[in-house]
Amino acid sequence: MKILICEDEEIMLTALEFRLRKQGLEVILAKDGQEAKDKIKSEMPDLVVLDVMMPRVTGLQLIKYVREDLKSALPLIVISALEHDDTVLEAFRLGATDFITKPFKPNELILRIRKIFQEMEVKS
Secondary structure (H helix, E strand, O other): OEEEEEOOOHHHHHHHHHHHHHOOOEEEEEOOHHHHHHHHHHHOOOEEEEEOOOOOOOHHHHHHHHHHHOOOOOOEEEEEOOOOHHHHHHHHHHOOOEEEEOOOOHHHHHHHHHHHHHHHHHHO
């Protein structure tokens, strides 16, 4: 399975890449929302992990792009330091699959990714 991680914090990006690769997952990286948009089209990942606050294109704009422009059901896990209910509600309203608040343990993210992949297998 191929996962795109879109995160503008270098340390978080590197840590997530390491943990997911260790789990045997193929990882693609994007440092901002525009790069993520380009890689979603070119790399066709199976799941996207994205931060809400990113340069150029925000996470919320990216969710809207995937759901409305691409008309895609691509699973989207949103991560954010923001604990505002409004941001969480807006992410889900736009079509986010899941939401994790920073700081979080990488194992929690891995469990949520595995759960989404299991649900995808059941549906197909």
